[in-house]
Amino acid sequence: MSGYDIIGDVHGEGTKLVGLLTHLGYVKSNGVYRHPQRRAIFVGDLIDRGEEQVEILEIVRAMQTAGTAQVVMGNHEFNAIAYATEDPAHPGQFLREHSEKNERQHAQFLRQVSPEARVAWIEWFKTWPLWLDLDGFRVVHACWHEPSMRMVERVISTVDPSSDDFFARASTKGGDLYHAVEVLLKGPELSLERYGLPPFRDKDEHGHKQARIRWWNVTGHTLREMADIPPGEPQENGGAYPLVQDVACDETELAYAYHGSKPVFFGHYWRTWPAAWGLDWTESTASVDFSAGAGGPLVAYRWDGEPTLTDENYVTSPDDSR
Ligand SMILES: [Mn+2]
Incomplete structure (x- = not known):
């Protein structure tokens, strides 16, 4: 393999995903999208919003199984796990409350995926890593933050990261793991009220x-x-x-500023295409989320080992960039 294509938040937009993979040179054979020289990496948030969620999950799972893609967890998959998982300490309650707002954000997934099928997809989501630290580059859904990663590592030295206990602990507001996972999957925040x-x-x-x-x-x-x-x-x-x-x-x-030596790719922060220097990418950080789930194009960064990133390597299908 000589290169990686880091693909942004798909959010149920299956047609855009097939268009982008095809444009990048991936060809479907034996049910799996493959590229002779490249691998795909998904930054998470495959689900919610769009109409083709099952198709996307099937595409990405087939690629992951065949070794042509990797995927990190997005906050939407984390939320889906928490929504589907009963609190071990409070049977009958779920780790993510089934409130009207949470149900509305998750409605398309719940509508498109049958309860029986959901169980298997959720079990798969639980196995996704929270970040990838690879040879020459890094991938995380929202924010690369080493102290939060060290916290997660401390917990997973004794708790299986795909277990209900891990997700229960990560869903307990105020807990150490809760904050760490929030930073990695949703990004750090500041209080507007504090600034009046x-x-x-x-x-x-x-x-x-x-x-x-x-x-x-x-x-x-x-x-x-x-x-x-x-x-x-x-x-x-x-x-x-x-x-x-x-x-x-x-x-x-x-x-929270990133001073690492390897480039970081992330999603989560809804951007507007085309990419803008400083807001969407710097020489060592690049967002690949250009709002595919809200009318924008699905975008990949085509990475060939360069330590310094450039917006020339952002790719989107011509059908998708109007
Ligand atoms: Mn997100």
Whole structure:
């Protein structure tokens, strides 16, 4: 194998996945997409939102079994596991509450996958690694953060990471493992309230008192630079969100910055195509999530061993980039 294609959050968009794999030169033979020289890596969030979730899971599982792809866990798979898993300490309750909001976010998966089939997919999700540290590059769903990884490693030295006990511990709010997994799969956040700012509303109209931190921005230090709130996202008052430019972020919020020597690929942070320097990629970090689940293209980064990343290696199918 001479190269890797790191593929962004698919979110149920099977047609886009087949289009991208085909464009990248993968050909289906004996039921498996293969490339003569390359392997695919999925950054997680295969499920939720789109209409072709089973097709995607079948494609990726066949590739993983055949050794033509690897996949790391996304927050949506983690949530699916927690939604389906009874709390060992509280039988009858689930690790992720079956609330109206959680059910709505998960509705497409629940509708498309039968309860019987779900059991097997969930068991598979439980085996996915939380990150991959490979020869020359790294992959994680949301944030590469070594202290959180060390915490996970301490726990999995005694607890099987695919066991219900592991997911129960990772779902216990306030617990050490909970925070570590949140950082890796959802990214670190800062409190807007602490800066005297109101909640912002996301694309699904959910209000947020916390904003995601742009941990890949190693030079930024102000709220405007570090808080990942889409500029001009319409807010309740009808205007853009009032991010103050010159307020310095707290040191603890800046401490998530990535200073590692290997490039990191990640998803999770909804980006708008085409990729923008500094916001979506730097020389050592690249997001591959360009909102395939919300009308954007499915994107891969075609990596051939370069230690310094470039936006020239972002690839999307021509059918998908209109
Ligand atoms: Mn995600």
